[in-house]
Amino acid sequence: MAERVALGIDIGGTNVKVAFVKHDGQVIAQESIPTAPERGPERFVSSVAETVRQLASDNHIDWDNDVLGVGVGIAGFLDYKRGFVEESVNLHWFDVPMAEMFERALGKPVRLDNDANVAALGEVWLGAGRSATTALCVTLGTGVGGGIVIDGHIHRGASTMAGEIGHIQVKNDGELCNCGHYGCLETLSSATALVRNGLAAGLAGEDGELTAKGIFDLASTGNATAQRVIEDMIHWLALGLSTGANLLNPDIIVIAGGVVNAGNALIEPLREAFSKAALQRVARACTVVPATLGSQAGVLGAARLVLQVAETA
Ligand SMILES: [Zn+2]
Structure with a gap:
């Protein structure tokens, strides 16, 4: 070879x-x-x-x-x-x-x-973040993971903790997070949190098990409860992203994780909420896109x- x-x-x-x-x-x-x-x-x-x-x-x-x-x-x-x-x-x-x-x-x-x-490095190299100079990549899964890539290199900070956007505290009276703090973004906008809030609001999955995708499916058929639970998740996510973006002034925010399969049902309202929550000049310079590498x-x-x-x- x-x-x-x-x-x-x-x-x-x-x-x-x-x-x-x-x-x-x-x-x-x-x-x-x-x-x-x-x-x-x-x-x-x-x-x-x-x-x-x-x-x-x-x-x-x-x-x-x-x-x-x-x-x-x-x-x-x-x-x-x-x-x-x-x-x-x-x-x-x-x-x-x-x-x-x-x-x-x-x-x-x-x-x-x-x-x-x-x-994050993968997405900037070959996926949705190509050509970005400052990228914030956020994965919505069991938790909310984050990575920052600047000029093609991971930004790690002093103790490999940079980019932990999931632990930005967005809600004052929020729930206890795995990290020991309350109201972290992860407790409000992860796929797990979406399902937990869906169940608490009385939603049920088709075959008994409620999933994040199931909630988006329900919302697309006009289920008002599912729509409200998703709106809530997006509201907190936009707040967390705007905090990260005001700090980093990224040209791109890449959203990854299974929830991204919901496509425009997630990305469009997220873009709108983000553009209201972030500083105007920050929001104008930044595109919010779904990850492409899965x-x-x-x-x-x-x-x-x-x-x-x-x-x-
Ligand atoms: Zn936390």
Whole structure:
């Protein structure tokens, strides 16, 4: 193989996605395996290592010569400089020297960052945020994740915590958040919060289980309760986004997560609410768009962590 590639690893709560990616973003080979975090980080790392070496050999990628390095995205609070997972609540892993473990198992340099940051980098590199100089990317899922990409690079701040927009406190008398504070954006505008508020308002799913998509479906058929619950979610989201935008003056805000599949039913009213909530000059310079890479953003962004270092070396 003439051109060298990066390996991206995106560690989710259920599955781990791995992909070999070229400098132009083309994926040479990819695979997804169960995360099974309960087996512990050691066994997890060795099983991922086995999978990627096999994937390389199946696709005629010479591990020693063709692979530049490894980028890893994982949910949780990290120390980017040390490559430590300090706290991954959904995997129940704490103080894990993950970059070093992967380096030992794979014999390549490893860069570790959080899932929202790598997804943001992926969207700016190949997705909805292309051509943006200052991008704020927000993922609406179980929580509300955020990543900031400035001039093509993740902005991490002093302790890899920049972009935690989900914990902007938007409601004074709001509910308790996982972080210990009250009224965080995450408690009001995540997909989980939307469902919780839908249930509290008396909505029910078609087959018993209410989902965020189900609430948007109900709203599209004229269900006033569903419409009100969505309006409420959008109201708080616009407030959180405007706070972030007034601080960053981004040219783009990318909204990711399953809820984005609702398309214009989410994006149009969000744009309107955002343009009222943010400073006028900030809102005028900024477009709010849905993400385009879906669940590929993380693994592509993880690979990009390595590729962009190679490009500037
Ligand atoms: Zn919080």
